[in-house]
Amino acid sequence: MDLDAYVAEHGGEWRRLEELTGRSRLDADEVDELVALYQRATTQLSVLRSRHPDPALLGQLSQMVLRARARLTGRPRPSWSALGRFVTAGFPGAVYRAWPWWCGVATAFTLLSFFLIGYVAGNPDTASALIGEQAAAELVESGFAGYYTEFAAPTFAFHLWTHNAWLAAQCLAAGVLIVPVLYLLWQNALNIGVVGGVMVAYGRADVFFGLITPHGLLELTGVFVAAGVGLRTGWAWIAPPPDLSRGQAVARAGREGVLVAVGLVGLFAVAAGIEAFVTPAPVPVPLRVAVGAAVWLAFGAYVVVLGRRATHVPPVRGGPGT
Known part of the structure; x- marks a missing residue:
């Protein structure tokens, strides 16, 4: 030519x-x-x-x-209907289908954290060895409470949002390897255990739980969901369902992980807003805890109601053979 x-x-x-x-x-x-x-x-x-x-x-x-x-x-354009399907079915459905995994993570994490709090509180030498006696005293006097008011609330909220979203992304991305997810969970449980144990040992349990509970309920739930979905991806590689190959099982779990990752961005934005604006607010502790608990329960209801509906779709009638 x-x-x-x-x-x-x-x-x-x-x-x-x-x-x-x-x-x-x-x-x-x-x-x-x-x-x-x-x-x-x-x-x-x-x-x-x-x-x-x-x-x-x-x-x-x-x-x-x-x-x-x-x-x-034609170029694809953002669709409000697609966004609506994601909010009302995609994200809650993915979280609901993974509930045995993240509920298991939540149970193990909570038990481990309270065990560490009790152990550190009952063995003050442990806290001194881990963070130092002077650091422990500063933590009790002003460090723990001051953490929530050190920066301007909008700046603090943005920092928390990006930090938690990055933590969740690590759990989801590293889930196929399993060990990194377990290590990240251990790090967070150890941090809660040591700080909480020191506060309890010095008689400041009310300050610790009064500050961590409002935002911690929703924030930790997001971490549990990310870790559970990540671990489920790893298990799909180890023991895929009989009807799927190993690659197909991991791909399916990975697609669910993407839905969860996008949805958790919004969840962590809400949790960051609570931690930055509600947790340090000069209002009675029961009111702060009530706000955090109400948001947490609302998220739980959202996942259960819409997630169950998205997962258990009723059969379509009127088709061939009906």
């Missing part, structure tokens, strides 16, 4: 195709012309690939064809 002659023969069509693709509006005749030119350009691109694979020309013509295809098929 004489490449120069081929380009000279069809170059006018390609220029016309590019011109029509770039226009903001086309009438009916121009749309028909665009379709015809696109179809011819696709054929010409195939011919060039098989007979004269010139990288520069192939790249230029491929981009032209892709732009024309996008113009003909």
